[in-house]
Amino acid sequence: MTTVLAYDLGASSGRLIAGKFNGNTISIKEIHRFNNKPKIVQGHYYWDYPALIKELKTGLQKVDFPAASVGIDTWGVDIGLLNNEYALLSLPFSYRDTHSEPQLQKLKQLIDPFELFEKTGNEISAINTLFQLMAIYEKSPNYRELCKSILMMPNLLLYGLSNVALNEYSISSTSQLVNHESKQWDEGLMQLVFQQQLPLASIEMPHQMIGNVLDFPSIKVALVPGHDTACALSALPINRQNAVFMSIGTWCLVGKEVDKPIVSLAAFEAGFTNEGTSEGAIRFQKNAMGFWILQKLREEWSASGLKVSYDIERQGFFEATAFKTIINPEDPLFFNPKSMTLAIETYCAKTAQATPSTIGEYVRCFTESVAISYAKVIKNIEQLSNQPTSEIYIGGGGAQNETLCQLIANATGKVVLIGPIEASSIGNGLSQLRALGELNSIEEGRNLVSCSFHPDEFIPQDQARWQEIQEQYKTFI
Numbered sequence: 001m002t003t004v005l006a007y008d009l010g011a012s013s014g015r016l017i018a019g020k021f022n023g024n025t026i027s028i029k030e031i032h033r034f035n036n037k038p039k040i041v042q043g044h045y046y047w048d049y050p051a052l053i054k055e056l057k058t059g060l061q062k063v064d065f066p067a068a069s070v071g072i073d074t075w076g077v078d079i080g081l082l083n084n085e086y087a088l089l090s091l092p093f094s095y096r097d098t099h100s101e102p103q104l105q106k107l108k109q110l111i112d113p114f115e116l117f118e119k120t121g122n123e124i125s126a127i128n129t130l131f132q133l134m135a136i137y138e139k140s141p142n143y144r145e146l147c148k149s150i151l152m153m154p155n156l157l158l159y160g161l162s163n164v165a166l167n168e169y170s171i172s173s174t175s176q177l178v179n180h181e182s183k184q185w186d187e188g189l190m191q192l193v194f195q196q197q198l199p200l201a202s203i204e205m206p207h208q209m210i211g212n213v214l215d216f217p218s219i220k221v222a223l224v225p226g227h228d229t230a231c232a233l234s235a236l237p238i239n240r241q242n243a244v245f246m247s248i249g250t251w252c253l254v255g256k257e258v259d260k261p262i263v264s265l266a267a268f269e270a271g272f273t274n275e276g277t278s279e280g281a282i283r284f285q286k287n288a289m290g291f292w293i294l295q296k297l298r299e300e301w302s303a304s305g306l307k308v309s310y311d312i313e314r315q316g317f318f319e320a321t322a323f324k325t326i327i328n329p330e331d332p333l334f335f336n337p338k339s340m341t342l343a344i345e346t347y348c349a350k351t352a353q354a355t356p357s358t359i360g361e362y363v364r365c366f367t368e369s370v371a372i373s374y375a376k377v378i379k380n381i382e383q384l385s386n387q388p389t390s391e392i393y394i395g396g397g398g399a400q401n402e403t404l405c406q407l408i409a410n411a412t413g414k415v416v417l418i419g420p421i422e423a424s425s426i427g428n429g430l431s432q433l434r435a436l437g438e439l440n441s442i443e444e445g446r447n448l449v450s451c452s453f454h455p456d457e458f459i460p461q462d463q464a465r466w467q468e469i470q471e472q473y474k475t476f477i
Helices: 049-061 103-108 113-120 129-139 153-162 187-194 228-235 265-269 292-303 310-319 340-350 359-385 402-412 423-435 442-452 463-472
Strands: 002-009 013-021 026-035 039-041 044-046 069-073 079-082 149-152 208-212 220-223 244-248 251-258 273-276 282-289 392-395 416-418
Touching: 002 049, 002 153, 002 228, 002 423, 013 049, 013 423, 026 049, 026 423, 026 442, 049 153, 069 153, 069 228, 069 423, 079 129, 079 153, 103 113, 103 129, 113 187, 113 265, 129 187, 149 153, 153 208, 153 220, 220 423, 228 244, 228 273, 228 282, 228 392, 228 423, 228 442, 244 359, 251 359, 265 359, 282 359, 292 340, 292 359, 310 359, 340 359, 359 402, 359 463, 392 402, 402 416, 402 463, 423 442
Parallel strands: 002 069, 069 220, 244 392, 392 416
Antiparallel strands: 002 013, 013 026, 039 044, 079 149, 208 220, 244 251, 251 282, 273 282
């Protein structure tokens, strides 16, 4: 029996999952779970790095059985800047902070946005590491001298456990600083934008051991795919080349595996991005709205004294009128509003729709809207890749929401297969097993998942009605 420990951190919570491999199947057990939300300091959003390190160590202290190794995956784009003593120059900014937005226009004076897309494969977005660094250096020019190493978020956390400073490929590929052909930092781009080379730690491929946990030296530190979606994708039991994957959490990543980046003008204009897989190939995908809107609504309901469970939400959904209110989840109104309720009210007024008035109506509005939005993304993927989609595999927390999964099947007209709920954690663990020599390939890992977990299947329903609705609301979404 080999046990590996997977830390999977999302933009709202983190968890430590133990994966136990007996040679034929893998089972998982949650060891530790904690909240992870940006903190506001002098008007800016930061990640509480000391608190995160404390939570990582707390989780390891709860492990009361032999464990071979630990790996960490997180969301993309965010970074930590270290000085020559490898101490943080400041808390890491959260991508929810808007300080990088003005840098979009400044970069357009240096390089054509489509040329930048062709170089890096990444969607041009203010949250990307490139724009964050532009904002950081503009605000704190002394960091040009003080900063001696830059680490992507999962690698920053790994450094906090092991003192090993390097970056992993899949998470680095979210930065808009990696040349998609070389799979290394684009030195020419750095020189153009910053007039110097940035001290970004070197990029390494995953599935390798890089050290030991300082406080728990018997546990090895594994370099796993640092991006949670790359981990989730490697754990989905995909057996057809043209399948679409979805990893639904705070964000929803919708895409497909391709050998080479798709950097056409049409892909650029449609807002697609190309990021690395665990095998060094490409996830051609769209970063879409996940449960963020519903999470913010829940916070407001809780603050007002309402106790809303999943069962209450589900019951309210079925009691509410179908398609009463449809929003565009990608509208900037919903990115980080002070009040999500007010943002929805504003959108409804703008589009001359009825505003939801009950919890069930808000839940139905959210669920139907994102399903329609995902259907549009998948149709775009088919057009841009010139390949039809065979079926959809869903992993992540969204796999637990049966109502949403059925609506995605309805909206897309495709069979939906549910992968493991903890797909990111399992993919993290599979990478560790490869580093330990227990598995030899991604195919072996996916076969192991197929033997260990039995996915649900959702068949499309009410096709005529859904097609009618999508035609009716296509000006919104």
